[in-house]
Amino acid sequence: MTTQALILAAGRGDRMRPLTDQTPKPLLRVHGKALIVWHLESLARAGVTDVVINTAWLEEQFPAALGDGRAFGLRISWSHEGARFGGALETAGGIATALPLLRDAPFWLVAGDVFMPGFDFPAADAQCFAASSALAHIYLVPNPPHNPKGDFGISPHGLALPRADEQFTYSTLGLYRPGLFLDTPAGKKAALAPVLRHAMDSELVTAALYSGPWTDVGTPERLAELNTTR
Numbered sequence: 080m081t082t083q084a085l086i087l088a089a090g091r092g093d094r095m096r097p098l099t100d101q102t103p104k105p106l107l108r109v110h111g112k113a114l115i116v117w118h119l120e121s122l123a124r125a126g127v128t129d130v131v132i133n134t135a136w137l138e139e140q141f142p143a144a145l146g147d148g149r150a151f152g153l154r155i156s157w158s159h160e161g162a163r164f165g166g167a168l169e170t171a172g173g174i175a176t177a178l179p180l181l182r183d184a185p186f187w188l189v190a191g192d193v194f195m196p197g198f199d200f201p202a203a204d205a206q207c208f209a210a211s212s213a214l215a216h217i218y219l220v221p222n223p224p225h226n227p228k229g230d231f232g233i234s235p236h237g238l239a240l241p242r243a244d245e246q247f248t249y250s251t252l253g254l255y256r257p258g259l260f261l262d263t264p265a266g267k268k269a270a271l272a273p274v275l276r277h278a279m280d281s282e283l284v285t286a287a288l289y290s291g292p293w294t295d296v297g298t299p300e301r302l303a304e305l306n307t308t309r
Contacts, residue, residue, distance in 0.1 A: 133174075164176075174263070219286055
């Protein structure tokens with residue numbers, strides 16, 4: 080069982096302004112609960128015990144809101160990029176910087192600003208990944224209107240493809256091994272997509288299509304729509 084996770088929560092959320100002028104995007108509420116709390120509760124139900132959260136924008140609000148994790152049955156550790164480096168390090172840079180807080184073992188990764196209430200972090204997927212030689216297993220979703228061309232494809236054998244005739248959108252959620260980030264320096268800005276594409280070229284990334292509810296809460300309008308539907 081994969082018992083550790085990293086939640087990415089460092090971004091500024093410019094497209095969500097003015098809501099994010101005073102509140103970090105992962106702490107915005109959907110149906111009365113902070114976005115990031117939906118993930119924390121799902122991870123705890125799945126048997127995850129240790130969660131690392133990286134922060135930068137308004138990062139002092141996160142420990143105040145979430146504490147040490149005991150309220151969720153978790154242990155939360157913090158990678159405060161704002162205090163250490165003066166700002167967010169982008170996705171891969173944030174992961175590489177947070178790795179010392181994780182054990183040298185597979186971990187779940189998810190962005191704190193996506194809403195996936197039906198995803199249960201399945202143990203069977205984690206077991207398959209642990210038994211494989213892949214460096215990452217990512218979940219793709221049908222393309223939303225704001226990303227019509229998608230990001231990656233899936234081969235008939237379940238490999239993630241950097242380019243394909245039919246592409247899907249990266250959900251921000253996946254299983255990862257620390258080894259994927261051996262060449263990504265800690266404390267430096269770096270994007271995740273090039274790291275994934277490089278590994279895909281060596282057939283070291285697998286993928287699955289997730290068809291459950293998923294929203295990239297990237298605009299005030301999307302947040303408002305979520306809060307008016309069930």
